[in-house]
Structure formats: structure tokens, C-alpha cells
Amino acid sequence: MSRFKVSTQNKIDQHIKELLRPKLIVGAIYQFRGHAYDPIVERKVLSVDERTVTYQKPTGPATCSISTFQRLYESHGVGMVRGEVQS
Numbered sequence: 442m443s444r445f446k447v448s449t450q451n452k453i454d455q456h457i458k459e460l461l462r463p464k465l466i467v468g469a470i471y472q473f474r475g476h477a478y479d480p481i482v483e484r485k486v487l488s489v490d491e492r493t494v495t496y497q498k499p500t501g502p503a504t505c506s507i508s509t510f511q512r513l514y515e516s517h518g519v520g521m522v523r524g525e526v527q528s
Contacts (some may be wrong), residue, residue, distance in 0.1 A: 462511040
């Protein structure tokens with residue numbers, strides 16, 4: 442049995458975590474909460490491409506990597522509201 446370097450194993454573990462995260466749905470509204478008593482913040486997903494997601498903030502559209510958005514939803518997400526279907 443072959444052995445991997447620790448850094449290689451960490452990269453494999455991270456990639457598996459990313460593959461298991463839910464896919465982002467364009468038009469859906471994702472709800473986040475920082476702590477138990479913080480207000481819920483909603484972000485509507487406007488578009489998703491190969492590496493980035495564009496979502497609506499109160500100040501206008503914002504962009505971040507898909508993995509960052511999914512990681513934040515994994516740790517601070519409280520729900521998802523399906524938005525209108527976009528064609």
C-alpha cells in the first residue's frame with residue numbers, strides 16, 4: 442500500500458469535502474446567521490460559473506469563489522428558499 446505525504450492527503454480530504462457540498466441553485470435565496478442571536482442575512486444567487494458565484498447583497502452584486510460560499514453556508518447557513526426559476 443502506498444503512502445501519501447501529509448500535505449497530499451490534506452489536499453485529497455479538502456477536495457472530497459468540496460465534492461460533497463451541495464450544488465448552488467441560481468435564483469435560490471440562501472439564509473445565513475453568524476451567531477445564535479444575530480439576524481438572518483439573505484443572499485440571492487444570481488449566477489454560477491466554473492469557479493465563482495455572483496450573489497445579491499443590499500449594496501449590489503458581489504462575487505466570491507464557489508468553495509467559499511459553500512463553506513460559509515456549511516458553517517453559518519440556516520436555510521434556503523427556492524427563488525423563481527430563471528430561464
